[in-house]
Amino acid sequence: MIKARVTVTLKNGVLDPQGKAIEGALGALGFNGVGHVRQGKVFDVELQTDDRTEAESQINAMCEQLLANTVIEDYAVEIA
Template sequence: MIKARVTVTLKNGVLDPQGKAIEGALDALGFNGVGSVRQGKVFDLELDTADKAQAEIEINAMCEKLLANTVIENYQVEII
């Protein structure tokens, strides 16, 4: 079994209203000095295979087709 973590974040230059809202809320709660917040998402996957190379190919296909909107998001795959 292969376990992987996929982290999806907005590309630089893409507006992040949720990140801005979190940044404002942190400031309102007294957490001063937070310069910028960017929001993202994390997917933990388990694949029923022992072939690491094949798992990476499949996970990248999952990201391209469903997990990430590659027009505005980047993704990173980590085998864990």
């Protein structure tokens, strides 16, 4: 079994209203010096294979087809 972690974030230049709201809330809670917050999402996926190359191919296909909106989002894959 191979475990993978996919991190999806908005591309630079894409407005992130949720990140902006979090940034404001952190300031209101007294966390000074927070300059910029961007939010994202994380997926932990377990694949029933021992073939790392096949796992990477499957995860990338999952990201391209479902997990990330590649028009406005970037993704990074970590295979454990």
